[in-house]
Amino acid sequence: MTIAIVDYGAGNLTSVKRAFDHLGETCTVTSNAAEVSRATKIVLPGVGHFATTAGLARSGVQLAIAQAIDRGIPFLGICVGMQWMFTGSDESSETRSLALFPGNCVRFPATVKSPHVGWNQLQISPSSRLFSGISDAPFVYFTHSYRAPLVDSTVACCEYGGQFSAAVERGHLFGVQFHPEKSGEVGLEILRNFCKL
Amino acid sequence: MLTKRIIACLDVDAGRVVKGVQFTNLRDAGDPAALAHAHAANGADEIVLLDISAAHQQRATLLDTVRRAAKELFIPFTVGGGIRTLDDAAHVFAAGADKISINSAALADPSLITQIAARFGSQAVIVAIDAKRSTDHNDEIPRWQAFTRGGRTASGLDAIAWAQEAESRGAGEILLTSMDRDGTASGFDCNLTRSVAAAVRIPVIASGGAGGAAHFTEVFRHGHADAALAASIFHFGIGSIAELKRQLGTENIPVRWPC
Numbered sequence: 001m002t003i004a005i006v007d008y009g010a011g012n013l014t015s016v017k018r019a020f021d022h023l024g025e026t027c028t029v030t031s032n033a034a035e036v037s038r039a040t041k042i043v044l045p046g047v048g049h050f051a052t053t054a055g056l057a058r059s060g061v062q063l064a065i066a067q068a069i070d071r072g073i074p075f076l077g078i079c080v081g082m083q084w085m086f087t088g089s090d091e092s093s094e095t096r097s098l099a100l101f102p103g104n105c106v107r108f109p110a111t112v113k114s115p116h117v118g119w120n121q122l123q124i125s126p127s128s129r130l131f132s133g134i135s136d137a138p139f140v141y142f143t144h145s146y147r148a149p150l151v152d153s154t155v156a157c158c159e160y161g162g163q164f165s166a167a168v169e170r171g172h173l174f175g176v177q178f179h180p181e182k183s184g185e186v187g188l189e190i191l192r193n194f195c196k197l
Numbered sequence: 198m199l200t201k202r203i204i205a206c207l208d209v210d211a212g213r214v215v216k217g218v219q220f221t222n223l224r225d226a227g228d229p230a231a232l233a234h235a236h237a238a239n240g241a242d243e244i245v246l247l248d249i250s251a252a253h254q255q256r257a258t259l260l261d262t263v264r265r266a267a268k269e270l271f272i273p274f275t276v277g278g279g280i281r282t283l284d285d286a287a288h289v290f291a292a293g294a295d296k297i298s299i300n301s302a303a304l305a306d307p308s309l310i311t312q313i314a315a316r317f318g319s320q321a322v323i324v325a326i327d328a329k330r331s332t333d334h335n336d337e338i339p340r341w342q343a344f345t346r347g348g349r350t351a352s353g354l355d356a357i358a359w360a361q362e363a364e365s366r367g368a369g370e371i372l373l374t375s376m377d378r379d380g381t382a383s384g385f386d387c388n389l390t391r392s393v394a395a396a397v398r399i400p401v402i403a404s405g406g407a408g409g410a411a412h413f414t415e416v417f418r419h420g421h422a423d424a425a426l427a428a429s430i431f432h433f434g435i436g437s438i439a440e441l442k443r444q445l446g447t448e449n450i451p452v453r454w455p456c
Binding site for chain 1: 198199200201202226237242267268269272273274291294295315317318319320321339369370399400412423424453456
């Protein structure tokens with residue numbers, strides 16, 4: 001039972017690892033495709049530029065993730081990791097993504113400050129497994145300049161210069177735009193729900 | 198709605214939390230890790246740890262403090278003080294910081310902002326500006342100068358222009374300290390904060406001068422700050438962060454409460 005936290009050189013993954021450690025989960029930070037293939041759950045964090053996800057294709061990790069998803073392995077994308085589950089992003093339009101959810105990630109409009117940094121409130125869908133047991137309208141911590149559109153699989157939406165997808169969920173696929181590892185008790189509860197799957 | 202952040206700052210020297218009044222007369226307020234966790238439990242939206250010990254041999258102590266504080270801290274955690282190179286920043290991130298704050302080193306070599314942002318992302322880079330009102334300007338439009346080395350040396354740069362340059366070089370946030378107000382508990386410098394907030398598109402954290410809840414309301418409403426930072430009022434019991442947030446809520450300032 002090992003959670004693979006995929007390292008693709010986009011910033012700092014220690015806080016994600018610490019959160020899973022705190023929950024008592026066995027997890028490993030890895031950039032190795034074979035190790036990703038062996039994992040019982042996969043987490044793709046990301047705090048950098050969308051283009052850095054291109055490294056996943058080169059290293060074979062993208063293929064390992066796609067195959068694991070086909071086998072029904074639960075997958076959680078965080079921040080850029082969630083954006084990578086969409087068709088693409090204007091931040092780097094040539095970068096190929098997993099394209100599990102339709103739509104393109106775009107910049108915030110000029111009417112609001114960007115990046116969107118801080119604690120914002122979510123509207124959550126009561127049927128979501130990721131938000132199971134979490135009270136209405138929780139606050140979570142965001143830091144991002146691009147946002148994903150609302151789609152059929154959106155289970156949490158957030159308002160900042162218009163509404164966007166704060167979380168998506170379909171079957172064993174999950175994505176969150178915010179940082180559950182930095183969102184206090186609410187964030188830990190979300191990660192706990194993912195671990196329980 | 199995006200809430201206004203309340204940030205608890207820990208000024209640390211040789212592994213202990215201290216707080217100066219206008220950068221001198223330090224008082225000991227305890228263990229950084231314990232205080233960080235207490236503030237988080239009490240409703241702080243973020244923790245900033247500033248290492249104010251100048252001595253280089255204290256770096257190992259600092260990294261150990263960062264490690265201990267970060268271990269069970271699940272809210273954003275910024276570390277600043279003494280970060281001179283990309284390597285220094287990398288060590289602080291590896292110890293558990295989510296963001297780093299740079300001040301003097303960025304003024305000495307602005308490309309450092311870009312280097313750290315390129316490797317760790319702009320969201321991880323806060324440029325701290327210690328701003329002091331210029332006394333040689335009696336005109337209607339106030340001016341502020343950026344200071345370095347813990348407020349000891351004038352940089353010659355206009356604080357607003359420097360904030361804009363920091364943004365263009367990849368800073369994710371500005372931590373703006375009013376040296377005129379720091380430690381006075383007479384309120385944030387709303388004029389300074391509003392001027393910088395209007396000049397950049399990235400979030401501005403107001404610092405220096407917090408003495409009570411009304412000062413926070415003021416700096417959010419009139420200073421247009423995205424976040425406000427304080428140290429001593431939280432450590433020495435003038436008001437808990439929970440109580441501050443409750444009061445801000447009654448003033449219709451959007452805050453994360455209950456947490």
